[in-house]
Amino acid sequence: MITIAGAGLAGLSSALELARRGAAVRVFEANPSIGAGSVSRFAGGMLAPWCERESADEAVVTLGAQAADWWGRITQVSRLGTLVVAPTRDSAELTRFSRRTSAHRAVDQAEITTLEPALAGRFSHGLLYEQEAHLNPRMALLDLAKAVKDLGVEIVLGTKAPAQVDLDCTGASASVTDLRFVRGEMAILSCPEVAINRTVRLLHPRIPLYVVPRGEGVYMIGATMVESTSTRPPTLRSLSELFNAAFTLNPAFAEAAVIETGAGLRPAFPDNLPRLVKNDGRLHFNGLYRHGFLLAPALAVQAAQLILSETSHANHRQSNTANH
Amino acid sequence: MQFYGVDVSSRLLLGTAQYPSPAVLSEAIVESRCDVVTVSLRRETSDGTGAGFWDLLREAGKRILPNTAGCHSVAEAVTTAQMAREIFETNWIKLEVIGHADTLAPDVFALVEAARVLSAEGFQVFPYTTDDLIVGEKLLDAGCEVLMPWGAPIGSGQGLRNPDALRAMRAHFPNVPLIVDAGIGRPSDAVQAMELGMDAVLLNTAVAKSGDPVLMARAMALALDAGRAGLVADPMDRRDMAVPSTPTLGMAELG
Numbered sequence: 001m002i003t004i005a006g007a008g009l010a011g012l013s014s015a016l017e018l019a020r021r022g023a024a025v026r027v028f029e030a031n032p033s034i035g036a037g038s039v040s041r042f043a044g045g046m047l048a049p050w051c052e053r054e055s056a057d058e059a060v061v062t063l064g065a066q067a068a069d070w071w072g073r074i075t076q077v078s079r080l081g082t083l084v085v086a087p088t089r090d091s092a093e094l095t096r097f098s099r100r101t102s103a104h105r106a107v108d109q110a111e112i113t114t115l116e117p118a119l120a121g122r123f124s125h126g127l128l129y130e131q132e133a134h135l136n137p138r139m140a141l142l143d144l145a146k147a148v149k150d151l152g153v154e155i156v157l158g159t160k161a162p163a164q165v166d167l168d169c170t171g172a173s174a175s176v177t178d179l180r181f182v183r184g185e186m187a188i189l190s191c192p193e194v195a196i197n198r199t200v201r202l203l204h205p206r207i208p209l210y211v212v213p214r215g216e217g218v219y220m221i222g223a224t225m226v227e228s229t230s231t232r233p234p235t236l237r238s239l240s241e242l243f244n245a246a247f248t249l250n251p252a253f254a255e256a257a258v259i260e261t262g263a264g265l266r267p268a269f270p271d272n273l274p275r276l277v278k279n280d281g282r283l284h285f286n287g288l289y290r291h292g293f294l295l296a297p298a299l300a301v302q303a304a305q306l307i308l309s310e311t312s313h314a315n316h317r318q319s320n321t322a323n324h
Numbered sequence: 325m326q327f328y329g330v331d332v333s334s335r336l337l338l339g340t341a342q343y344p345s346p347a348v349l350s351e352a353i354v355e356s357r358c359d360v361v362t363v364s365l366r367r368e369t370s371d372g373t374g375a376g377f378w379d380l381l382r383e384a385g386k387r388i389l390p391n392t393a394g395c396h397s398v399a400e401a402v403t404t405a406q407m408a409r410e411i412f413e414t415n416w417i418k419l420e421v422i423g424h425a426d427t428l429a430p431d432v433f434a435l436v437e438a439a440r441v442l443s444a445e446g447f448q449v450f451p452y453t454t455d456d457l458i459v460g461e462k463l464l465d466a467g468c469e470v471l472m473p474w475g476a477p478i479g480s481g482q483g484l485r486n487p488d489a490l491r492a493m494r495a496h497f498p499n500v501p502l503i504v505d506a507g508i509g510r511p512s513d514a515v516q517a518m519e520l521g522m523d524a525v526l527l528n529t530a531v532a533k534s535g536d537p538v539l540m541a542r543a544m545a546l547a548l549d550a551g552r553a554g555l556v557a558d559p560m561d562r563r564d565m566a567v568p569s570t571p572t573l574g575m576a577e578l579g
Binding site: 227272273 | 344345346347348350376377379380479
């Protein structure tokens, strides 16, 4: 039996990969329900490795390129790509973004209008990342839990993991060297007047914004990046900047209902890339930073392979001992 | 070169915001060969919740110059400075009092007032100011022993928009350390600041937002070396008439 602490993204995706390889798995989750304690509930749910490459390491592309396929087997994934636009005043931002990323093509005003009629006439140039996708994080986590259970994995809710586990996926609660936290603030808007189909990123020198459609006129907008462990609600400054940026995208957002605002702490290592590390005699899977849905699949595969190879070695040693 | 009696060998003061990751920042700090790094203390982190990132900075082993970035009033800047002193255990403070949200131009009136309050409280103030001589004098009167005139608006990368004003400042304040703060976009801007006789430059975005921050940090360090050496070596003056660089006397007689 392989035991995992934490039924968030890291824990559940690892459980799935272990179970797919035939392992018996039990996952402990201290919170009473799936997703309640997971920072992924504040995520955008973008599967956008090529856009992220603008400020992230190449590993984000190599590890994240297959994420949309992985999630497509588990939950609903919208594969309409990402549209990146900038106000005319900030067109230099678009040039820079284009230079520093790949797998995109330029789109003009006419094509932007075809792709996203809600943005008609507002932006003369943009970039389309056709291979990118997005999902609904909260639904995806529940669908992942269901997929895991369907493979016979036991998820024990409301129960702290025992002292000895094979894999620690407790994120912010874990004790791992070099882990820090990057605060992110987001909001969820209901605005049926605006119909946006795909993830839209608005470039801005100060407040880059992304809008991720959740369907039925609901949008997630985010997200700030603050080097802080504060979990207090979003600040007025952050929200007013996010809302202002949304307003730039389409003035009809002014009439949106703010359904929810929230702030989450993203665990991160100094290079902002996730890691599998041995610490205190257990394997930790942590540091997903702002790339949880994007990188969890690739790291889960690595974690499963690592755990199973070590377990089989241990079994092999045991049987050798028994023979002698 | 000394700032408030502290010997500083590098002419680069490096900002620590907006890097792709702390790991890249650490490498950039090394390549920049800087002695001083600036850290902004924001409301979001004032309760000590930025500790993880600060620990990484302390590990870099550089002298920390906390700043009051984003403050818009005397009271806000003074409070932020007091919190910074407690957290970073230093009397140094880079004083920013922003007067205009779009240009991020300093509010020089509030700046002078905040400098006076903080100097009286024992702070050693590094004021982010304009290139105005009279403001410079008022800041010195308020207790500042360093001036940090802007080259261009923060984060604009426009270089030195008014080199004549900086030259005048150098002549007007021959014995005050002058640090060009803000506006540096490229290594050539840093060279120009050195050639104008500035003592140092403070920059952040030019390195952090370049395609390769580590390489750009190195480029900036080299630029400062080149610019300073160029100044000390007493460069030739410009002139209108061409002067052959090879002797014209005693030319070979060809037949």
